Amino acid sequence: MDGRPQTDSERITLAHGSGGALMHELIGGEFLKHFDSPELALLDDAAEIVVASGRLAFSTDTFVVKPFFFPGGDIGSLAVSGTVNDVLMKGARPLCLSLAFVIEEGFTVGDLRRILKSIGETAKAAGAAIVTGDTKVVGAGEIDGLSVNTAGIGVILPDIRIGGANARHGDAVIVSGDIGRHGIAVMAERNGLALKEPVLSDAAPLTNAVLPLLERFGPAVHVLRDPTRGGLAATLNEIALSSRVSVVLEEEAVPVARDVGAVCEILGFDPFHLPCEGRFLVFVDGDSAEDTVAFLKESCGCPDAAVIGTVERAKSGEVLLTTVAGGRRILDMPVGELLPRIC
Amino acid sequence: MDGRPQTDSERITLAHGSGGALMHELIGGEFLKHFDSPELALLDDAAEIVVASGRLAFSTDTFVVKPFFFPGGDIGSLAVSGTVNDVLMKGARPLCLSLAFVIEEGFTVGDLRRILKSIGETAKAAGAAIVTGDTKVVGAGEIDGLSVNTAGIGVILPDIRIGGANARHGDAVIVSGDIGRHGIAVMAERNGLALKEPVLSDAAPLTNAVLPLLERFGPAVHVLRDPTRGGLAATLNEIALSSRVSVVLEEEAVPVARDVGAVCEILGFDPFHLPCEGRFLVFVDGDSAEDTVAFLKESCGCPDAAVIGTVERAKSGEVLLTTVAGGRRILDMPVGELLPRIC
Numbered sequence: 173m174d175g176r177p178q179t180d181s182e183r184i185t186l187a188h189g190s191g192g193a194l195m196h197e198l199i200g201g202e203f204l205k206h207f208d209s210p211e212l213a214l215l216d217d218a219a220e221i222v223v224a225s226g227r228l229a230f231s232t233d234t235f236v237v238k239p240f241f242f243p244g245g246d247i248g249s250l251a252v253s254g255t256v257n258d259v260l261m262k263g264a265r266p267l268c269l270s271l272a273f274v275i276e277e278g279f280t281v282g283d284l285r286r287i288l289k290s291i292g293e294t295a296k297a298a299g300a301a302i303v304t305g306d307t308k309v310v311g312a313g314e315i316d317g318l319s320v321n322t323a324g325i326g327v328i329l330p331d332i333r334i335g336g337a338n339a340r341h342g343d344a345v346i347v348s349g350d351i352g353r354h355g356i357a358v359m360a361e362r363n364g365l366a367l368k369e370p371v372l373s374d375a376a377p378l379t380n381a382v383l384p385l386l387e388r389f390g391p392a393v394h395v396l397r398d399p400t401r402g403g404l405a406a407t408l409n410e411i412a413l414s415s416r417v418s419v420v421l422e423e424e425a426v427p428v429a430r431d432v433g434a435v436c437e438i439l440g441f442d443p444f445h446l447p448c449e450g451r452f453l454v455f456v457d458g459d460s461a462e463d464t465v466a467f468l469k470e471s472c473g474c475p476d477a478a479v480i481g482t483v484e485r486a487k488s489g490e491v492l493l494t495t496v497a498g499g500r501r502i503l504d505m506p507v508g509e510l511l512p513r514i515c
Numbered sequence: 516m517d518g519r520p521q522t523d524s525e526r527i528t529l530a531h532g533s534g535g536a537l538m539h540e541l542i543g544g545e546f547l548k549h550f551d552s553p554e555l556a557l558l559d560d561a562a563e564i565v566v567a568s569g570r571l572a573f574s575t576d577t578f579v580v581k582p583f584f585f586p587g588g589d590i591g592s593l594a595v596s597g598t599v600n601d602v603l604m605k606g607a608r609p610l611c612l613s614l615a616f617v618i619e620e621g622f623t624v625g626d627l628r629r630i631l632k633s634i635g636e637t638a639k640a641a642g643a644a645i646v647t648g649d650t651k652v653v654g655a656g657e658i659d660g661l662s663v664n665t666a667g668i669g670v671i672l673p674d675i676r677i678g679g680a681n682a683r684h685g686d687a688v689i690v691s692g693d694i695g696r697h698g699i700a701v702m703a704e705r706n707g708l709a710l711k712e713p714v715l716s717d718a719a720p721l722t723n724a725v726l727p728l729l730e731r732f733g734p735a736v737h738v739l740r741d742p743t744r745g746g747l748a749a750t751l752n753e754i755a756l757s758s759r760v761s762v763v764l765e766e767e768a769v770p771v772a773r774d775v776g777a778v779c780e781i782l783g784f785d786p787f788h789l790p791c792e793g794r795f796l797v798f799v800d801g802d803s804a805e806d807t808v809a810f811l812k813e814s815c816g817c818p819d820a821a822v823i824g825t826v827e828r829a830k831s832g833e834v835l836l837t838t839v840a841g842g843r844r845i846l847d848m849p850v851g852e853l854l855p856r857i858c
Contacts, residue, residue: 191744191790192849196753215753216679217601217740218574220671225568231561232613232666233649236657258560270575270666274617306576310856314579314659323575323613323666328563336559397560401534410539410558447534506535513653 178202180282184275189309202285203305206292211268211303219303221268223327229264231255232323238513240283240317242361244353244372245449247320248290250515253377253449254400255324256298260382261396261452263334264326266300272321273307279318287320298377300324329386338394339415344461345481346454348381348474349374350427351404355446356435358514363439371431374450381472382452388467395455400515402506403445405491407453409505412489419491421481421503445506447514455483521545523625527618532652545628546648549635554611554646562646564611566670572607574598575666581856583626583660585704587696587715588792590663591633593858596720596792597743598667599641603725604739604795606677607669609643615664616650622661630663641720643667672729681737682758687804688824689797691724691817692717693770694747698789699778701857706782714774717793724815725795731810738798743858745849746788748834750796752848755832762834764824764846788849790857798826 178201187194204213211219235251245253256266271291275284295302357373359365378398386393395415399407404426412419428436428443436443456464461479468477491503521544530537547556554562578594588596599609614634618627638645700716702708721741729736738758742750747769755762771779771786779786799807804822811820834846 186855187851187853190849190851190853190855191746191749192851192853194850195745196848214678214680215757216605218572218605218607218667218669220605220678221571221573223566223568223571225566228564228566228668229561230564230611230613230668231647232615232664234615234617234651234662234664236617236651236653262559262561262563264561268573270573272575272577272664272666274577274579274662304574308577308579308856310579310659313656314856315662316653316657319577319617319658319662321575321577321615321664321666323615323664324561325571325573325668326561335557337557402538403534406534414558505539506533507537508530508533508535510530510533510535512529512533513651513657 178281180280180285182281184277184279184284184309186277186309189307202288206288207302209301209303221303227328229259229262229326229328231258232321234319234321235515236319236513237358237515239361242373243357243370245375246287246290248287249294250375250449251320251322252291252294252298253375254515255322256300256377256379257398259324259326260378261398262328263332263386263396264328265383266298266324266326266379268301268303268325269295270323271302271305273318274315275309275318276315277309277312294377298379331390332386334393334396336395336397336411336414339411339417339455339483340394341417341483341485342458343394343455343483344458344479345419346456346464347426347478347480348452348468349476350429351448351451352428352432352443352446354449355511355514356432359439359511360435371435374448376450378450378452381474384472385468389456389460389464392457392460393454396452398448398452400447400449403447405444405503405506408491412491416489418484418486419481420484420494421491422494424496425478425480427476427478444503445510449515521624523623523628525624527620527622527627527652529620529652532650545631549631550645552644552646564646570671572602572605572669572671574601575664577662577664578858579662579856580701580858582704585716586700586713588718589630589633591630592637593718593792594663594665595634595637595641596718597858598665599643599720599722600741602667602669603721604741605671606675606729607671608726609641609667609669609722611644611646611668612638613666614645614648616661617658618652618661619658620652620655637720641722674733675729677736677739679738679740679754680757682754682760682798682826683737684760684826684828685801686737686798686826687801687822688762689799689807690769690821690823691795691811692819693772694791694794695771695775695786695789697792698854698857699775702782702854703778714778717791719793721793721795724817727815728811732799732803732807735800735803736797739795741791741795743790743792746790748787748846748849751834755834759832761827761829762824763827763837764834765837767839768821768823770819770821787846788853792858
């Protein structure tokens with residue numbers, strides 16, 4: 173279905189969300205052309221996808237990040253990366269995505285178009301097709317701009333058993349790169365912080381890092397998790413609790429870029445609580461730790477990958493931080509409001 | 516993970532959405548107990564589901580209906596029914612759902628609990644497990660209460676080829692029950708209309724109507740579609756366009772309950788434009804029309820099912836209405852804003 177072309181300055185109206193003629197123009201004219209998706213073009217109530225027999229990973233996230241555009245990304249690239257990465261963290265090859273917008277009446281077609289373009293490009297890079305969707309328009313003041321929900325399906329690779337409860341005594345804990353970029357990129361933009369060089373968000377789909385890793389190290393990988401909301405601190409606490417182990421981190425081993433560290437000091441953030449949207453944690457057999465890091469650096473596009481800790485037996489899960497001075501302190505689950513609308 | 520019990524009058528705060536300790540309390544204390552879902556309880560980034568080799572249906576919708584509670588349903592029952600029904604309309608048995616909330620700071624725990632209870636009960640009735648989810652909390656004024664997104668996966672039944680482009684010359688068009696209840700239930704509640712007997716929404720999962728129908732009539736069914744946003748008018752126009760046929764409706768044959776018709780007159784609505792959330796259209800071989808209606812009445816819980824029209828060859832898709840007087844007029848795709856926040 174072809175839609176009437178619209179100018180960037182036109183605005184979305186309630187009629188665009190009503191199921192009538194204008195909605196069909198919007199979908200035909202804007203949505204379909206950004207996504208190379210024969211399945212979506214059928215405009216059926218549901219998409220048909222074909223899978224081989226097996227285990228699927230299924231995940232969803234709604235994105236409400238503010239501002240919608242930030243250095244290194246936007247709500248569109250984030251909405252694809254976030255869900256694709258959650259599917260990857262289960263050891264699955266991303267297959268397809270759904271895409272659901274809630275848009276405030278008055279939102280510009282130009283901004284929507286930028287977001288759609290970003291979604292299309294990121295989905296292509298991630299190897300996941302947008303196959304089904306939904307668009308609602310609500311009145312002015314009933315939402316702050318727009319929200320984007322994605323749900324994703326992936327096919328879990330053979331012989332992979334990955335989960336937050338699978339960490340074992342002796343595992344090494346590896347991070348794929350420096351932490352906190354996404355949090356700082358968004359907060360600096362939101363606070364109008366005038367940095368000489370903006371900190372770029374790490375938001376990106378991890379398909380081309382995680383799939384080679386799993387193909388190479390397969391069953392030696394026990395846990396994969398991306399440290400999004402709540403950052404490294406929340407993510408490691410969740411894993412420690414689920415697996416009933418202690419995670420012992422070496423504070424100095426955790427890569428934090430100089431500019432991220434500097435902004436953290438200005439804004440009063442702890443880098444361990446800052447979200448990443450393009451980094452992941454790997455819990456792997458201790459024996460494979462060095463090989464895994466080398467492979468991440470050389471073959472997975474993760475030059476800053478590093479071993480940051482180990483797993484120890486424990487009755488109740490906790491995360492311990494070995495400080496430079498040699499002491500150990502508990503790294504708690506974050507408490508309080510932290511960073512609203514960061515993803 | 517167990518959470519602290521909360522009282523109905525407590526309010527959701529930004530901290531509930533931050534990925535930290537309070538969020539884990541909310542999920543452990545409220546979400547998990549309403550859904551009997553071992554997969555969800557793992558709290559991994561993605562759920563693992565197992566399917567037999569084959570064709571899957573995948574669909575999503577975000578629900579922003581206002582008010583959240585209305586006669587015959589609420590945003591929770593609607594969020595499950597809407598997506599389950601979209602999966603069913605592809606000829607698939609619903610398997611699982613994702614569930615993603617965006618909640619306004621200050622929303623009461625009591626209202627959230629009512630909605631979660633409704634979601635759990637409706638999902639159970641629909642035969643679909645809630646397996647993965649997400650919760651975001653945004654500031655006061657950044658959303659009007661809450662929105663609920665669901666995405667659903669179903670397994671398409673063998674030998675079924677159903678789609679909006681599959682209507683054929685000679686097909687009979689059947690509706691499973693009276694139309695417009697959902698639209699009237701919500702609009703009457705929103706407008707404070709004091710009806711002696713409230714009109715109840717039809718919102719309900721159609722699993723127990725559609726699956727027996729497909730098992731009995733299988734390949735004779737060419738199109739299934741639920742007339743949601745834009746009502747019968749939009750849905751039939753979409754099918755006519757996709758299939759490049761004319762749909763000829765008999766106006767008098769379309770079941771409209773007396774109370775729905777009465778409220779339509781008061782509020783100035785056309786029942787053909789009103790959404791249903793628990794009715795469906797069946798395009799079936801003309802030869803099977805009477806058998807199909809009889810089966811719907813007797814074995815599918817659809818006592819008001821009726822043949823309402825037929826499909827004719829046409830160059831460009833259109834919907835024609837045969838009026839009581841014997842004339843024919845075009846039933847257009849609805850134009851304009853219609854009914855915002857109806858689903």
